[in-house]
Amino acid sequence: MKRADASLEFNGSSGMPTRGALTIRDLVKIYDPEGVNIMAVDHCSMQITPGEFCMIVGPSGCGKTTLLNAIAGFHSITSGEIFLDDKLLCGPDKPIAAQGADRIVVFQNGALFPWKTLAENVAYGPMVQGVLSKRNALAKAHEMLAEAGLGEFGGKYPGEVSSGMARRAEIVRALINRPKVLLLDEPYRAMDGLTKSIMHEALLEIYDRTKVTIFFITHDLEEAIFLGDRVYVLTTRPCRLKKVVNVDIPRPRNYEVLSSEPFRLLVEETRDAVHEEAIKAFQLGERELA
Amino acid sequence: MHQVVSPGEFQVAPRATPNRLARAWYLLTKTARSPTPYLMAFGILLWVFVYWLLCEGLKLPRFVKIPGPITVLSEWLSPHPQQGISIFTPEYYEHIYVSCRRIFIAFCIATSIGVPLGLVMGWSRTFRDYTFPILETLRPIPILAWVPLAILMFSGYETPVIFLATLASLYVTTLNTMLGVQSIDEVYFRAAGCLGSSRWDVFRHVVVPGALPFIFTGLQISIGVAWFSLVAAEMVSGDFGLGYLILSSYMNSVTVPMVIAMLTLGFVGWFTSAMVRFVGNRLMQWHARALALQGR
Amino acid sequence: MVSVSEVSRPIGIARSRRSFLRRTLGRQEFWRGCVAIVVFLILWEIGSRSGEWFGYTLPHVGLLPPPSDVAVAWSKVLMKWGYWESWYQSFKRVLTGFIAAQIIGIPFGLMLAVNKYFRDIFFPPFEVLRPIPPLAWVPASLIFWPTNEMSIAFVTFLGAFFTIVINVLGGARTIDVRYLRAVQSMGASQWDLFWRIILPGTLPSIFTGAAVGMGITWEVVVAAEMISGGGTQGGGGLGFFIWNSYMGGSLPQIVVGMISIGIAGYLSSTVIRMIGRSAMPWRKLF
Numbered sequence: 001m002k003r004a005d006a007s008l009e010f011n012g013s014s015g016m017p018t019r020g021a022l023t024i025r026d027l028v029k030i031y032d033p034e035g036v037n038i039m040a041v042d043h044c045s046m047q048i049t050p051g052e053f054c055m056i057v058g059p060s061g062c063g064k065t066t067l068l069n070a071i072a073g074f075h076s077i078t079s080g081e082i083f084l085d086d087k088l089l090c091g092p093d094k095p096i097a098a099q100g101a102d103r104i105v106v107f108q109n110g111a112l113f114p115w116k117t118l119a120e121n122v123a124y125g126p127m128v129q130g131v132l133s134k135r136n137a138l139a140k141a142h143e144m145l146a147e148a149g150l151g152e153f154g155g156k157y158p159g160e161v162s163s164g165m166a167r168r169a170e171i172v173r174a175l176i177n178r179p180k181v182l183l184l185d186e187p188y189r190a191m192d193g194l195t196k197s198i199m200h201e202a203l204l205e206i207y208d209r210t211k212v213t214i215f216f217i218t219h220d221l222e223e224a225i226f227l228g229d230r231v232y233v234l235t236t237r238p239c240r241l242k243k244v245v246n247v248d249i250p251r252p253r254n255y256e257v258l259s260s261e262p263f264r265l266l267v268e269e270t271r272d273a274v275h276e277e278a279i280k281a282f283q284l285g286e287r288e289l290a
Numbered sequence: 291m292h293q294v295v296s297p298g299e300f301q302v303a304p305r306a307t308p309n310r311l312a313r314a315w316y317l318l319t320k321t322a323r324s325p326t327p328y329l330m331a332f333g334i335l336l337w338v339f340v341y342w343l344l345c346e347g348l349k350l351p352r353f354v355k356i357p358g359p360i361t362v363l364s365e366w367l368s369p370h371p372q373q374g375i376s377i378f379t380p381e382y383y384e385h386i387y388v389s390c391r392r393i394f395i396a397f398c399i400a401t402s403i404g405v406p407l408g409l410v411m412g413w414s415r416t417f418r419d420y421t422f423p424i425l426e427t428l429r430p431i432p433i434l435a436w437v438p439l440a441i442l443m444f445s446g447y448e449t450p451v452i453f454l455a456t457l458a459s460l461y462v463t464t465l466n467t468m469l470g471v472q473s474i475d476e477v478y479f480r481a482a483g484c485l486g487s488s489r490w491d492v493f494r495h496v497v498v499p500g501a502l503p504f505i506f507t508g509l510q511i512s513i514g515v516a517w518f519s520l521v522a523a524e525m526v527s528g529d530f531g532l533g534y535l536i537l538s539s540y541m542n543s544v545t546v547p548m549v550i551a552m553l554t555l556g557f558v559g560w561f562t563s564a565m566v567r568f569v570g571n572r573l574m575q576w577h578a579r580a581l582a583l584q585g586r
Numbered sequence: 587m588v589s590v591s592e593v594s595r596p597i598g599i600a601r602s603r604r605s606f607l608r609r610t611l612g613r614q615e616f617w618r619g620c621v622a623i624v625v626f627l628i629l630w631e632i633g634s635r636s637g638e639w640f641g642y643t644l645p646h647v648g649l650l651p652p653p654s655d656v657a658v659a660w661s662k663v664l665m666k667w668g669y670w671e672s673w674y675q676s677f678k679r680v681l682t683g684f685i686a687a688q689i690i691g692i693p694f695g696l697m698l699a700v701n702k703y704f705r706d707i708f709f710p711p712f713e714v715l716r717p718i719p720p721l722a723w724v725p726a727s728l729i730f731w732p733t734n735e736m737s738i739a740f741v742t743f744l745g746a747f748f749t750i751v752i753n754v755l756g757g758a759r760t761i762d763v764r765y766l767r768a769v770q771s772m773g774a775s776q777w778d779l780f781w782r783i784i785l786p787g788t789l790p791s792i793f794t795g796a797a798v799g800m801g802i803t804w805e806v807v808v809a810a811e812m813i814s815g816g817g818t819q820g821g822g823g824l825g826f827f828i829w830n831s832y833m834g835g836s837l838p839q840i841v842v843g844m845i846s847i848g849i850a851g852y853l854s855s856t857v858i859r860m861i862g863r864s865a866m867p868w869r870k871l872f
Contacts, residue, residue, distance in 0.1 A: 074480055101486035111481035115499035115576045124495065125485035157576040177485065329706030337711040355729050416618075423619030424626050430855075431848035432801075434809040435825070438832035438840050443646045514717075521719040522809045533722065537813070540725030548725055556718035563717075 017051025019085060020180040020213030022071070024048075027080035029066050040066045042238035043080070050085075051211040055224035057274060058234030059281035064217045066239070068183050071215065072105050073097035084180060101125060104174035105183040109190065110166050112158040118145060118169045119154035125177040140176065148172050148202070164195045168202055175210065184216045188223070197255065200227060208252050221274060225249075225266050226257060233273045236281040243273045357546045362553075365546045375535070375547035386554060388530040389520060392448070393562065396455035396516050404463030404512075405505060411464070412471025413497050425464065433458045433519040437526050451523040451531070458519040459512035466508025470501030503577050506570030510563050517559045532558075627653050651837040656845070659838035668822075669846075675823040676807055676850065679735075683742025684796075684803045691747045692792060695754025700784065712751065720745035720806050724813055738810040745806040746799035753798070757791020758784055786866075793862035797855050804851040824850065 029041040040063040048054045056064050069075040071082055071089065073096060081091035089097040104125075105111075112121045122141035126132040132140060145154050148168055158166045167187055174182055188196045204227065207214060218224050224231045231245040247266060249257055257263050321327055338359050344350055345358035357365075365371050369378045376382065411418045433454055440450035478500060482492050524533025532551045539548040571578045610616050634652040637643030651659075663669045698705045698712075720741055727737035765783050774782065811825025828843035 072480070072484060074483075099480075099483035099486075101484065104484045105480065107477050107481065109477070111475075111477040113478060113481070113496065113499070115502070115574070116495075117576075124482075128482075128488065128491040128495070129486040157579055159576060160579055173485070325703075326706050329703060330710045333707035333710050334714070336707065352730055352732070356726065419615045419618035420622045423622050427623060427848075430852040431844050432805040432808045432851065434805055434812065435828055435844045435847050437812065438828055439650070439844070441832075442837065442840075443649050517717075518719040518721070518805070522721045522805075522813075525721060525724070525809075525813055536722055536725055540728065545726075545729065552718050552722045552726070555722050556714065556716075559717040559719070 017211045019050055021050045021085050022048040022181055022213060022215065023083040025081045027070065027082065028078045029070065030078045039238035042240050044240055046232060046241060048213060048215065051213055053207055053214045053227060053229045054216065055228035055231045056215065056217045056234065057219060057221060057224050057231055058239065059236050059278045060219065062234050062236050062281060063239030064234060065185060068105065068185055068215065068217060071097065072103055072183055073099040101129060101177040102180045103183055104177060104179040105185060106170050106174055106187045108185045108187065110163065110170055112166055112170050112173065114158050117155050117157055118150065118161070121169065122173045122176055125173065144172050144176055145169065163191060164199055167199065171203070171206065175206065179212065181213045181215055184214065186217050201254065203227065204253060221267055221270055222258070225263060225270065226253065231270055233270060236277045236284065242277065245270050355545070357549055362546055362549050366550050373544040373546045375550055385530055385532050385535045386558065389532045390558065392452050392455060392520055392531065393516055396452050397459055397513055399456045400459035400463050400512060401509065404460045405467050408464040408467025409471060409497060409501060412468040412501065413493060429461050434522050437523060441527050447527060447529045451520065451528055454523040455516040455520040458515045462512040462515050463508050466511065467501055467505050470504025471497055473504060474500035502574050506566065506574070509566050513562050513566055514559065517555070521555065651841055655838040656841045660842045663839065663842055669827065672822050672824045672827040673846070673850065676811070676825065679738055679742060679807045679823065680803050680854065682739045684746050684800060686743045687746035687750055687799060688796065691750035692754055695751040696758055696784065696788065698751070698755045699758030716748045720802070721809050724810055738807065741810050742803050742806050745802040749799045749802060750795040753791045753795025754788055757788040761787035789866050793858065797858050800854050800858055801851065804847065804854070808847060
């Protein structure tokens with residue numbers, strides 16, 4: 001496949017990526033609604049290497065999103081620390097991380113501003129950060145949308161395009177800022193299987209091109225193994241790391257992988273761990289967090 | 291052989307946009323074939339007929355005092371009205387003009403205070419905590435109860451009337467704007483935060499456009515409320531205007547101008563709120579287009 | 587957004603039962619609100635006494651009666667029978683018009699919603715009359731109805747009627763079709779459909795309409811009392827109380843009347859909210 005824009009190379013396509021290492025150490029998060037303590041995350045540690053495509057899998061309501069919120073700076077943490085490369089995001093003296101364009105979230109139900117066209121949405125980040133002027137940002141946005149196959153939709157509002165296109169534009173909106181980490185919170189949850197497979201290939205194509213670190217939350221196992229370098233299986237609430245599965249299927253991957261033997265074995269290996277936790281979560285019968 | 295497909299190849303051919311005229315014609319013929327327009331016309335005619343029958347046909351005891359449709363219409367269109375008001379008399383337009391001017395001034399003042407106030411109230415919790423209770427304490431007092439105080443506080447005829455209409459719109463505009471800001475999904479604030487916005491950027495790019503649909507709903511209600519209080523205020527204190535025309539006709543025992551003024555009020559009121567809606571749709575292309583796609 | 591603290595409460599753990607009073611007193615908003623209102627009253631007092639204290643009367647605000655005078659006037663009036671009589675008169679009028687509007691407006695709105703032909707015939711004239719402000723009807727109804735009391739009731743009725751009908755119609759038409767299908771597939775009759783789905787589905791809108799309609803009713807009653815009751819027959823009521831104080835030149839008493847109406851209106855809408863909450867236990871937020 002032809003490499004697109006050089007400016008989109010985050011980590012360089014040759015050699016080891018150097019930016020976007022995410023370290024989570026002994027993270028604890030306790031919610032305190034009216035004196036009833038609920039532990040969402042219990043001493044969870046992870047080490048995500050630069051340029052890793054990391055998949056977080058766990059039963060509903062286990063605290064995956066809590067992890068993401070802590071990294072993105074939407075919620076405070078109770079104890080523990082999170083580092084991005086060598087920078088402390090949050091720790092004992094700094095319970096809530098500052099929000100910044102080095103970690104960009106793609107939300108579950110999409111968060112393109114419905115009052116801006118796709119191009120204006122994409123241009124938003126560089127514009128408010130003062131990196132590019134409004135005009136240059138828009139030009140760049142159109143260019144990047146075209147690369148993602150959305151060239152002629154730049155002037156449309158998010159309400160006018162399909163959810164698949166909106167989600168793709170949202171990823172473009174994140175990438176234009178050259179983030180260190182891309183945080184995806186079950187972005188394809190509400191999509192049908194066919195759309196999903198198209199979205200997966202598009203995402204893989206973007207990843208192969210940029211090698212940006214991706215922190216991807218899902219509870220679809222096959223999605224996790226198809227996309228990821230490593231799959232982190234979490235326990236039910238309170239959330240702890242249960243198992244890490246290394247996916248050694250070579251890249252670039254395509255849909256033939258899905259029917260291959262190594263893929264099947266990996267899915268089986270992971271399924272046992274996930275299933276056990278899913279049953280526990282179901283029996284607890286708790287309402288999902290957020 | 292399967293191959294990795296570049297996302298570029300998934301482009302869909304642009305849908306042929308139907309000619310606007312053709313679309314309008316299609317809608318028109320479709321409507322004409324359904325019973326709805328005929329039933330609607332029948333409904334209005336039925337009501338006019340019942341009105342005529344009660345007031346002029348049968349001359350029922352109490353109805354006979356109310357001018358019937360034929361009387362009203364012939365007077366309204368007569369170049370030499372017996373009771374002083376028709377489309378040929380300058381007074382008629384003077385009354386309409388005075389009322390519209392008052393509404394316009396009141397609406398502009400209320401909007402230019404109410405929208406910024408509501409935006410800040412929705413956006414800053416501290417500000418809301420300090421201002422909202424005062425608003426909530428004053429709001430249950432009906433606008434009309436302010437009439438005597440307004441007359442005492444402001445001299446003349448004009449200012450009290452405008453003050454009352456402004457006050458009525460102000461509550462509605464402020465509260466709707468505030469609700470509009472509060473109804474914006476948290477996720478947009480988070481997305482804006484992620485993309486490196488300053489507080490001012492969030493205000494400009496998220497709070498204001500996100501609240502716009504609510505603001506315009508509020509403005510539509512607000513202009514209705516402004517008419518409501520204007521009429522009352524003009525009835526109690528005023529020297530011109532449609533509300534004044536209604537009450538002064540009553541005082542002078544002429545009933546036809548009263549009905550003419552009522553119908554005119556209805557039309558002008560409807561027209562102003564349609565105008566606000568039109569401006570709103572113009573400003574919110576994204577909203578209008580999304581609604582149109584949902585078939586609304 | 588629903589905050590996490592509300593959602594994450596596991597089922598089975600009761601919400602800690604602190605009393606309403608203690609919860610209110612523990613809130614920052616409550617104290618800030620108190621501060622705001624006290625500051626507001628103080629500014630009002632200073633503003634309206636500016637002529638007396640500083641020798642310079644502020645424009646507009648300087649003409650208002652200071653809150654302390656209002657309090658004095660109120661304490662005097664509280665002992666008088668006429669004041670309470672006004673409350674009674676106004677409440678009676680509001681309730682008459684409001685209840686009549688409910689009795690006629692709800693079935694009318696539901697009919698508009700369920701029957702297309704009915705809607706086509708009756709909705710256009712309704713839409714033609716709706717933009718006419720209710721108070722514009724006052725003189726016409728004074729001419730038409732034999733007594734002042736009846737004309738006030740009629741105008742009050744009109745004020746609430748349009749709002750109620752529009753809300754009921756809107757509510758009934760937004761009921762999710764899936765509910766209707768579900769009930770039909772279980773073999774329900776038209777009658778069941780109406781009583782079990784359409785009516786309860788419309789209840790939230792009925793109560794919204796009632797709350798808004800109540801506000802309009804108070805507006806209309808006050809105005810009608812000022813315009814008509816204040817004249818010949820002396821029908822009383824809080825609107826007349828204000829008008830009378832105005833005629834008598836007693837400024838503090840005007841404000842007493844305004845505050846009384848505010849309290850009365852607030853009480854009425856609180857009652858509607860309470861009824862709504864008990865009629866719709868499935869809706870926590872109302």
